[in-house]
Amino acid sequence: MPLTTTPHRRSATGTTSPLRSRPAVRSLLEPQTLTPADLSMVLLVTAGPADRPMPTVTVERIPATMREAATLGIRSVKLFAESADRDATGEISLAADSLMARAVHAVKDAAPSIAVMTETCLCSYTSDGVCYLTGAHGRPDVAATVEVTARQAVAHAEAGADIVGPASMVLGTTGGVRLALDETGHEGVSVMPHVIFWSSLYDGFRLTMGATPKAGTDREFQINPGRADQFIDTALRMEADGADMLLLEPAMFTADVLGTLRSMTRAPLFPFSVSGEYNTLTHIDPSTGKRDIRRLVELLTMLKRAGASASVTYAALDIARQLN
Numbered sequence: 001m002p003l004t005t006t007p008h009r010r011s012a013t014g015t016t017s018p019l020r021s022r023p024a025v026r027s028l029l030e031p032q033t034l035t036p037a038d039l040s041m042v043l044l045v046t047a048g049p050a051d052r053p054m055p056t057v058t059v060e061r062i063p064a065t066m067r068e069a070a071t072l073g074i075r076s077v078k079l080f081a082e083s084a085d086r087d088a089t090g091e092i093s094l095a096a097d098s099l100m101a102r103a104v105h106a107v108k109d110a111a112p113s114i115a116v117m118t119e120t121c122l123c124s125y126t127s128d129g130v131c132y133l134t135g136a137h138g139r140p141d142v143a144a145t146v147e148v149t150a151r152q153a154v155a156h157a158e159a160g161a162d163i164v165g166p167a168s169m170v171l172g173t174t175g176g177v178r179l180a181l182d183e184t185g186h187e188g189v190s191v192m193p194h195v196i197f198w199s200s201l202y203d204g205f206r207l208t209m210g211a212t213p214k215a216g217t218d219r220e221f222q223i224n225p226g227r228a229d230q231f232i233d234t235a236l237r238m239e240a241d242g243a244d245m246l247l248l249e250p251a252m253f254t255a256d257v258l259g260t261l262r263s264m265t266r267a268p269l270f271p272f273s274v275s276g277e278y279n280t281l282t283h284i285d286p287s288t289g290k291r292d293i294r295r296l297v298e299l300l301t302m303l304k305r306a307g308a309s310a311s312v313t314y315a316a317l318d319i320a321r322q323l324n
Contacts, residue, residue: 034301036073036323038308040117040270041316044208045081045103052208054275055314059102063110065317072320076115078165078272078312079103082209083124090122090133090148094155101159108160117192117312118156120149120177121167123211130213131168132220140220146172150180157186165247167194169221171237178242190244192270195235198222201250201276208275231257232264239267247312250274252281252299255306262307271303271311278314291318 043065046056057065069077081100085092093100100118107116122145123131133148135141145168153164164181166173174193181189206212223231235246235257244267248254251271258269273296281295293315300311300319313319 034297034304034319034323036316036320037075038300038304038310039074039316039319040076040078040310040312041069041074042078042080042312042314043103044205045079045099047082047084047099050208053204054208054278056208059099059106062103062106066107066111066114069317069320070111070114072317072324074114074316074320076117076163076310077107078117078119079107079161080119080205080209081124086125086127088127088133090125090152093122093125093152094148096155096158098155100156104156104159104161115162116160117163117165118161119167119194120153120156120164120173122148122152123168123206123213124209128213129211130220132170140170142170142172145170146176149173150176153177153189153191154180154184154186157181157184157189161189163190163192163245165192165194167196169194169196169223169234171221171234172241174238174243175241191242192245192247193238193243194247194249194272195231195238196222196249197225197231197253199225199250199253199274199276201253201274201280204275204279225253228257228260232260235261236264239265243267245270245309247272250277251303251311251313252277255303258303258308259306268309269307271308273299273311273313273315275314282315282318291315293318293322297322 044054044056050056081103083092104116121131123129132145133141149166156164166177174191178191246267247270248258249272251273254271258271261269282291282293285292296315297319303311
């Protein structure tokens with residue numbers, strides 16, 4: 001008599017299929033989760049040791065930090081640098097021995113294989129703490145902002161940066177930066193502009209780096225969080241202007257536009273989990289003295305699922321240590 005088979009059914013007690021209940025099979029079939037390669041670490045570089053709202057690092061500490069990052073499997077770093085000197089032009093940022101330039105050199109000397117991303121912006125260099133230059137009546141001077149941002153990007157490239165990041169949201173800076181890089185022999189340097197929803201989640205960064213506008217919250221060019229259509233349009237316009245990849249912030253509020261952009265462009269997309277997310281989603285466990293990063297890991301896992309090429313995070317080292 002021939003053997004017959006019947007479809008597998010859930011038992012009366014509700015036991016799930018063996019495909020879902022055996023740990024070895026679950027491990028075989030489950031997709032790969034977050035890895036250190038999915039993380040881009042943030043370094044806020046200060047001239048000296050500093051007690052600030054967010055973790056900071058001096059140039060002298062960068063080599064040890066980057067050697068550990070490379071050992072753990074992290075493949076990129078996003079650098080921000082403060083400046084004690086400020087003026088109305090932001091040209092202090094162009095100096096060959098600026099803190100940013102020295103930070104780039106320190107990373108490349110310690111870990112040449114790690115991609116160095118820089119913030120190309122003026123908020124840490126202007127007297128009024130805004131991301132752009134102003135002209136008559138205090139209004140934004142777009143042409144001057146594009147020009148100095150492009151020169152700043154070239155200075156970062158000459159220091160060894162692999163990816164420069166126009167962050168003012170002033171339209172025209174992406175194209176200006178790309179043109180300046182090409183004209184100065186830096187065709188191989190990538191451009192990754194920031195696409196930004198305005199949010200209170202940036203306060204920790206601003207207080208740490210002295211980037212709080214004297215006139216209050218700077219929303220001149222950032223996008224209203226209710227305008228997903230404007231965010232997507234701006235991102236695509238930046239790509240058309242020469243962006244090689246896009247940084248989206250704040251990460252936890254860009255999941256919807258990340259998913260939409262992933263279906264519209266092949267450009268790498270990097271959500272930036274900003275200072276407010278780090279402070280809200282992580283904490284020091286008093287029983288162990290270690291940082292509890294579980295909720296942040298869940299956020300970054302979701303962003304990877306939504307199409308992130310990698311996520312930029314202040315907790316990259318903590319997460320990579322746990323993953324290893």
